[in-house]
Amino acid sequence: MLQDKDIVNDYLAGLNASLKSYAGYISQANNAELRQTLIQLRNQDESRQRILYNYAFQKGHYKPAAPADPQQIQQVKTELTSNQ
Template sequence: MQNNVQNPKTQVPKTPQMNDRDFINDMLTTEKYMTSSYSTFLHEASHQHLYQDMLNIFTETQNCQRDLYNLMFKKGWYKLEQADSQKLQQSHQQFQGYASQFPYNNMMQ
């Protein structure tokens, strides 16, 4: 049995026209795309001042994306699956195993 975490859904009209959920979902998708593109730019920027300007824009865009996600969750248009504690512990142990293989970790010991 899956335990979902979800708020009650805010009802929207089911018509061919876009409704509030459609508009917010479209904005969220756009913000995600922009954040991803800005991230790529930041990886490749060589000019420090331009890098800093884009980092500020990236941060604003990321915050906007998070606000839209929170709004959709609040309205019940997003649901999350509650993590199984045993699977979470297994993933944690697996990550610790991977992390111990990183060269940086070996230099610190």
Template sequence: MDEKTMVTDTLVGINGELKMFAEYITQTENKELKQCLKQMRNQSEMSQEKLYQVAREKSYYVPAAKATQEEVEHVKSILTRPQMK
């Protein structure tokens, strides 16, 4: 397995962990467990950011082009519309 594949696979795994932590944090009522999960999530986010930087530096990951201001405003307008019942 080459380095690019390992970095990509690890990023995918960390992103999955982050989704899992978000779900668990919102579902637990135990304050101590919630705090522990938040700390674990924060550590995963830091690892993800470091690995993301490595992937960018080595051109293993090329992000999508930046959204135009018009695209940003369009998405904002969709997300801030009143919900119909």
């Protein structure tokens, strides 16, 4: 029988995979109505993903990576903005 942690992690993995797919579908959608529908579906999945992430975090099923230090953040920002 699946444990709560397994179910949550499986659902999170599915949501994360669908969110990655939406980017491609949205960028390639030529029909405005279809594009808007895909954006709405993506937004709903993002909301579900955040709710489930918070649940998993509270239950101790998920441990996020250690936060980056401010110097690392600034370095990435600098690299990204200098390439534009």
